[in-house]
Amino acid sequence: MRLSQSLIPTLKETPSDAQIVSHRLMLRAGLIRQMASGIYAWLPAGHRVLSKIAQIVREEQDAVGAQEMLMPTIQSADLWRESGRYDAYGKEMLRITDRHERELLYGPTNEEMITVLVRDSIKSYRDLPQLPYHIQWKFRDEVRPRFGVLRGREFLMKDAYSFDLDYAGALIAYKKMMLAYMRTFQRMGITAIPMRADTGQIGGDLSHEFHVLAPTGESGVFYDASFEAGNAMAATDVEAFYQQMTTIYAATDEKHDTALWDQIPAERRREGRGIEVGQIFYFGKKYSEAMSFAVTGPDGRKIFPEMGSYGIGVSRLVGAIIEARHDDAGIIWPDAVAPFRAAILNLRQGDAATDGICETLHHQLGADGLYDDRDERAGAKFAEADLMGHPWQIIVGPRGAANGQVELKRRATGERFELAVQDALSKVLG
DSSP: OBGGGSOOOOOSSOOTTOOSHHHHHHHHTTSEEEEETTEEEEOHHHHHHHHHHHHHHHHHHHHTTOEEOOOOSEEEHHHHHHHTOTTTSOTTSEEEEOTTOOEEEEOSOOHHHHHHHHHTTOOBGGGOOBOEEEEEEEEOOOSSOBTGGGBOSEEEEEEEEEEESSHHHHHHHHHHHHHHHHHHHHHTTOOEEEEEOOOTTTOOSEEEEEEEEOTTOSEEEEEEGGGGGOOGGGOOOHHHHHHHHHHSOEEETTTOOHHHHHTSOGGGEEEEEEEEEEEEEEEETHHHHHTTOOEEOTTSOEEOOEEEEEEEEHHHHHHHHHHHSEETTEEOOOTTTOSOSEEEEESSTTOHHHHHHHHHHHHHHGGGEEEEOSSOOHHHHHHHHHHHTOSEEEEEOHHHHHTTEEEEEETTTOOEEEEEHHHHHHHHHO
């Protein structure tokens, strides 16, 4: 993509209403624009990040046998009355009446809908387990939406739902999801810590939150440094991994146990701030019983399936990653989710050798490259590349171009390399 022809409206000044780093940088880097309170349009570069995060989430869900589907955003109020949650949910639920006076709502979550869909589709114990998921926009009418996409009213979420014949099966699904979540966050280049959590509006008696470590996090977190040595991608035994994740100490300030904390060697104690980006729940028969969903068991008797739900804030992750990875100059994207792997900076527009190398790089990088072909001074190009956070900057000037060389800068470390064009490409794409 050529920057001169792109819809990436960067800002030099920080918007006065942006209170936290991710909100400021997402606006300045041209990723989003606010359309109403807590509601944002995702511009092309922001949408690319959102899509890459969603794809990693999708791949890790598929890897544990989850099946992707798509449910509607608008739900019938009758579904929620059936479960007993319609009146209990509170003002965060946006209630709607259509032209026929039917009561609807913009879904904040999908436990009721998926329970009905599965209830109407399967009848026998032989059809279990089931593990459907979708990635869908949701709406919660926050009383004070703030902090950009970290606490907006409309948000993109992955939610999965497990249906099992018994508690043992439900626990297997829960443990598989914990591993899938840890792999998901590791692939995105961020550290996430699972912490025991309250179940809140969802219900049930087993839940873990996943917190991304960031200096500006909303919650205080305490954890054993043993987490930092974990490698979810290398884990092959789901049970062993789950035991490791749930026995190493980790807690938010709300659940912090000073007696247990004191038992951890001082050199392993870590304190910081965390941003919640996902939560998993086991809630048993809460919805299957309330909504009369039963299957016929092997002995002919009714069995109410054991259920769990598993959410990841896809759009929230964009803000959380920026909160965890930035400096005074701008965003520092991990390679896996960056909108572009490299920015091509032409420092002498109109110079034949410089233009030629830039066109070659632009062609060979394809969708992975953003070519800054504007007639701008070099300092402005450097500043915008740092602001937008591309993992690599390929700097092409007339002196190097005359010798077939470019300068390659790694955004995260500031390292610079003088390389031949093809060697630079190999480093960026490798």
